[in-house]
Amino acid sequence: MNLTVTGTVGIDTVVTPHGEHREGILGGSGVYFAAAAGKYTPVGMVAAVGDDFPAEFRTQIAGLSGVDTAGLEVRAGSKTFRWGGKYLDDMDHRETLFTELNILIEAPPPVPGAYADCPVVFLANMHPGVQHGLAKQFTKKRLIVADTMDLWIGAARAELEVLLGDVDGLVLNYDEAEQLTGHRNTVTAGKRLLEFGPRFVVVKKGEHGAILVHRDGIAALPAFPAETVVDPTGAGDSFAGGMMGSIAAELARGGAAAKDPGAFQIVRRAMAHGTVVASFTIEQFSLGRLGPLTKAELDERYHRYMHMLRLE
Ligand code: AMP
Numbered sequence: 001m002n003l004t005v006t007g008t009v010g011i012d013t014v015v016t017p018h019g020e021h022r023e024g025i026l027g028g029s030g031v032y033f034a035a036a037a038g039k040y041t042p043v044g045m046v047a048a049v050g051d052d053f054p055a056e057f058r059t060q061i062a063g064l065s066g067v068d069t070a071g072l073e074v075r076a077g078s079k080t081f082r083w084g085g086k087y088l089d090d091m092d093h094r095e096t097l098f099t100e101l102n103i104l105i106e107a108p109p110p111v112p113g114a115y116a117d118c119p120v121v122f123l124a125n126m127h128p129g130v131q132h133g134l135a136k137q138f139t140k141k142r143l144i145v146a147d148t149m150d151l152w153i154g155a156a157r158a159e160l161e162v163l164l165g166d167v168d169g170l171v172l173n174y175d176e177a178e179q180l181t182g183h184r185n186t187v188t189a190g191k192r193l194l195e196f197g198p199r200f201v202v203v204k205k206g207e208h209g210a211i212l213v214h215r216d217g218i219a220a221l222p223a224f225p226a227e228t229v230v231d232p233t234g235a236g237d238s239f240a241g242g243m244m245g246s247i248a249a250e251l252a253r254g255g256a257a258a259k260d261p262g263a264f265q266i267v268r269r270a271m272a273h274g275t276v277v278a279s280f281t282i283e284q285f286s287l288g289r290l291g292p293l294t295k296a297e298l299d300e301r302y303h304r305y306m307h308m309l310r311l312e
Contacts, residue, residue, distance in 0.1 A: 001068065003248035004115045005033045006046040006134040007124025007147075007237070008104065009053070009061070009072065013084035013097065014233050014285060022231075025286040026057045027083065029124035029147065032234030035290045036241025036277045037122075038066025039298055041249035043241075044118065046071040046134065048109040050078035050102065064291060073109040078102065091229050092206040099151060104130075111137040120248040120261065123167070124237060125149050128160040135166060143247065143261040145169035147240055153179050164196035168262045171202045171240050186211045187218060199262050202243070202271065204236050210271055216264040221271050224279035224305050231285045235278045238290060242277030243270040272309075276302045 007030025015021040030047045037043040043066055051074060062069050081104050084097035108130045121138050123131040123146040131146055138144070146167045148160055153176060160180075164170060170193060172180070177189040190201040190213025200214040209222040247270045250257035257266045277298060283289040 001044040001115050001118045002041040002252045003037055003120045003122070003244060004044040004046060004071070004111070004118040004138070005030050005037065005122045005124050005241075006111075006131065007031075007033060007122075007126055008081050009045075009047040009049050010081035010083055011053070012082070012233065012286070014231050015084070015086040015097065016231060017087055017089045017091065020230070022285045026060060027233060027286060028081065029126070029237045031061060031287070032237035032281065032290070033122060033124045033241040033244075034061075034067045035064050035287050036238035036281070037245030037248070038064050039277065039293065039295060040066070040242065040245030040273070041252060042066050042068060043245065043248075044068045044071050044112070044115045046109055046111055046115065048073040048075050048078070048103050048106075050074075050080040051076050053080045060287065060291065064287075071109065071112045071115060075103060075106070078106060085233060087232060091232055094232070096151070108134060119143065119251060120244060121145075122240060122244045123147065124240070125152070128152055128156045128163045132159065132163045132166065135163070142251070143168050145171060145240070145244060147171045147236070148176065148180075149173070150176055150179060161196055164193065164198055167198050169200045169202065169267070170198050171204065171236070171243075173236060174203055174205045177201070177203050187213060190218075200264075200267055202267070204239060206232070206235070210239070210275065212264075212268055212271060214264045214267060219264075219268045219271075221268075221275055222309075224275055224301065225308075226279050226282060228283045230283055232282045233286075234281050234290070238281040239274035239278040241274070243267070243274035246270045246273035272305065273302065276305050
């Protein structure tokens with residue numbers, strides 16, 4: 001396996017400001033990440049759901065290109081993680097309606113033996129203590145990156161700080177970087193986070209793009225200017241999926257990333273892939289657009305995005 005993600009597989013409720021909402025749709029940090037990363041390279045998924053998890057969602061995940069579900073545990077007698085979110089008028093900010101942790105407070109799923117020597121690992125949103133426990137099971141990792149969010153910063157800050165000492169990179173939202181550091185300025189917040197140990201921090205700013213604060217430099221990438229925004233859920237996770245997926249693919253090919261998968265220029269270029277894949281995720285609810293997305297569509301938009309970045 002080139003890449004493994006540990007994270008949540010859940011059932012979401014999403015409310016948007018234009019009267020459209022969906023209840024009981026497929027979601028979860030691990031799902032969005034894997035759906036995006038699988039467009040670039042084979043990705044294994046480590047997560048657990050309860051026996052209430054709809055069979056059609058399992059079929060949907062198993063049908064995603066590049067996604068291996070050997071690490072997706074269905075636990076008898078347990079209940080699946082559920083989350084509800086409501087977007088504000090700007091579609092860029094949201095409030096959490098509810099979080100039912102359910103299976104997330106039980107023992108985490110085991111990392112399958114076949115994934116343990118995976119070189120690239122992404123710890124998608126989960127309790128930082130659980131993320132750390134899972135991280136330790138990967139024996140040959142060359143690049144390990146974590147994501148986090150408001151709930152975990154509030155509930156498990158100390159564990160998160162310990163985790164940061166053991167990862168190469170951290171991906172988080174603008175508001176969360178401020179919540180974690182007390183600094184509203186992205187560069188200041190990023191530099192503060194580097195003091196905990198990671199080599200780089202990627203701060204996502206929704207429609208305003210993403211900033212890379214790396215020990216070797218700072219870079220900014222704009223978001224792809226999207227015309228269709230139906231449901232921003234999963235944009236952050238699929239951004240990370242495109243970013244990590246493109247690095248893992250290049251590493252497996254023996255490209256520049258093989259030398260140092262966490263180098264400034266490698267991460268910066270990978271962020272462009274993350275940006276483009278995330279711009280598809282938001283066009284539909286759940287995996288409506290991301291799931292069936294073809295490599296040709298992805299490549300076409302990537303080239304358009306590259307063209308937009310170029311200054312004559
Ligand atoms: P994003 O929009 O990229 O931040 O990710 C949204 C997804 O993360 C949704 O599908 C949720 O099921 C999942 N999610 C929401 N809250 C949490 C949490 N506290 N821990 C892990 N996953 C979460």
